[in-house]
Amino acid sequence: MSAIIEIDNLSKRYGSGTAALNGVSLNINEGEILALLGPNGAGKTTMISIICGLVTPTGGTVRVGGHDIRKDWRAARKMIGLVPQEILLEPFEKVIDCVRFTRGLYGEGPDEAYLEQLLRSLALWDKRDARTRELSGGMKRRVLIAKALSHRPKVLFLDEPTAGVDVALRREMWQVVRALSAQGVTIILTTHYLEEAEDMADRIGVINKGEILLVKPKAELMGEFGKKRLTIDLYEPLAELPEALAERGMTLNGNGMQLGYDYDTNADRTGIARLLGDLTQHGIAVRDVATKQSNLEEIFMALVEDKPEEVRA
Numbered sequence: 146m147s148a149i150i151e152i153d154n155l156s157k158r159y160g161s162g163t164a165a166l167n168g169v170s171l172n173i174n175e176g177e178i179l180a181l182l183g184p185n186g187a188g189k190t191t192m193i194s195i196i197c198g199l200v201t202p203t204g205g206t207v208r209v210g211g212h213d214i215r216k217d218w219r220a221a222r223k224m225i226g227l228v229p230q231e232i233l234l235e236p237f238e239k240v241i242d243c244v245r246f247t248r249g250l251y252g253e254g255p256d257e258a259y260l261e262q263l264l265r266s267l268a269l270w271d272k273r274d275a276r277t278r279e280l281s282g283g284m285k286r287r288v289l290i291a292k293a294l295s296h297r298p299k300v301l302f303l304d305e306p307t308a309g310v311d312v313a314l315r316r317e318m319w320q321v322v323r324a325l326s327a328q329g330v331t332i333i334l335t336t337h338y339l340e341e342a343e344d345m346a347d348r349i350g351v352i353n354k355g356e357i358l359l360v361k362p363k364a365e366l367m368g369e370f371g372k373k374r375l376t377i378d379l380y381e382p383l384a385e386l387p388e389a390l391a392e393r394g395m396t397l398n399g400n401g402m403q404l405g406y407d408y409d410t411n412a413d414r415t416g417i418a419r420l421l422g423d424l425t426q427h428g429i430a431v432r433d434v435a436t437k438q439s440n441l442e443e444i445f446m447a448l449v450e451d452k453p454e455e456v457r458a
């Protein structure tokens with residue numbers, strides 16, 4: 146698999162003194178969907194902004210399709226489309242004009258046939274003459290994608306494409322991204338949602354405090370970190386956890402009113418059925434049961450605190 150983006154020892158220190166990136170090296174393969182996961186301030190947007198030529202790095206190099214983003218910025222920039230985090234659209238402009246205009250900004254001549262194909266592929270053709278303010282949130286996001294693809298880039302960056310959007314819209318976005326990927330576009334998306342990365346990505350990169358902690362194929366990462374927590378609310382407080390339950394890894398929390406159990410979602414046997422059976426056997430009455438997938442923050446805690454040496458790629 147050949148690398149379409151080669152990032153080597155990239156660093157960025159803002160004028161304010163903030164070190165946003167500390168020597169990041171990463172190859173992004175042609176045709177893949179790479180999800181970059183990281184908490185607020187991890188450096189994701191900075192990295193994307195540098196690759197897209199919006200922020201100047203303090204050190205290191207980036208090549209896009211072999212073109213250095215600084216020495217050969219024009220050629221590098223042509224290969225890239227960026228869908229920014231915030232929806233910034235001219236409210237009174239028509240969808241088609243918006244996309245035409247962006248294409249023009251890239252110095253590309255008119256290509257109405259391509260724009261029609263593009264808008265059709267994003268289910269926006271019927272809305273081509275609508276003003277952007279008349280569109281739903283999902284449509285607006287698709288217009289941003291159309292703009293980013295107006296000059297036929299090979300690589301598309303999506304910076305938190307589904308931040309703050311509802312589940313239906315999130316799934317719609319995922320479908321759009323998958324369709325683009327099927328057309329051969331390399332996609333890099335940043336997200337806070339593990340579920341999003343899990344659903345979409347071929348590879349997942351975890352970035353924190355300006356450093357790439359790991360980059361792994363999704364299946365591998367999910368296998369390592371696909372933990373869930375089972376929480377059991379009790380009717381009566383429990384003074385002490387029966388030894389048999391403690392031995393299985395159960396914990397007693399919340400003033401004796403709650404039991405907790407962490408399990409591996411990828412394991413053949415999660416042990417839950419047996420645990421619930423044991424509770425009945427010990428005469429412990431269950432009021433409610435809930436499970437929760439470990440979220441990104443928890444994965445970070447595991448990465449940063451528990452076993453930093455083991456997991457580093």
Ligand SMILES: Nc1ncnc2c1ncn2[C@@H]1O[C@H](COP(=O)(O)OP(=O)(O)OP(=O)(O)O)[C@@H](O)[C@H]1O
Nearest residue numbers: 159161163165183184185186187188189190191192
């Ligand atoms: N223009 C800027 N000037 C100074 N500091 C900045 C600037 N842009 C970002 N930073 C700082 O750089 C660090 C990395 O920010 P960045 O926006 O790249 O993170 P992020 O991973 O994209 O975060 P989020 O998930 O919140 O979007 C943060 O500490 C941020 O405050």
